[in-house]
Amino acid sequence: MVNKYDCPIRYALDIIGGRWNILILWNIIRFENIRYGELKKRIPEVSHKVLSQQLKELENNGIINRIEYSQIPPKVEYSLTEKGKTLIPLVELIN
Template identity: 55%
Template sequence: MKNSKELHSNCPIQYTLDMIGGKWKLVILWHLTNDKVMRYGEIKRSLTGITHKMLSQQLKELEANGLIHREEYPQVPPKVEYSLTELGKSLLPVLQSMSEWGEKSLL
């Protein structure tokens, strides 16, 4: 079976959408910009309307795609932190452009 890169080698836009597509992934990545490290609860509070199940799923997919890093600390209660990987940070210019476009379009 071909991996995602092989399946979309002729369409980089489709590959990109597979990595970051969906209602929440870009917003999660945006909240993790500026070398932020956030705990699960902080991310949840920053996203109005997301369910626990959806946030967990989106975080797992972003981690599997290599865009975020999940650090789990063995303590009680458990502590888990999320941050951008270098690959995730490479999306910052795209996210910044989208933010600027959104600000202009809201006027």
């Protein structure tokens, strides 16, 4: 059986290949820490459901951190992990 990730390009595309992932990552790179509402404002075409799904996927893949503050109203910020920071040159090339 061939390893699905025998090619680094295939791995990168699986991680960031979602329709909105590049825009999400670009905004997190630009602002370092960004709140959910700010992301939604900057990418108005994406639905709340899809944005939430893509953020969870990026978090599960170890690309972004989700920091939840216990306060009212709730506050959640997203930032890049060390692994996510390795994608900065790739995202900047696309820009």
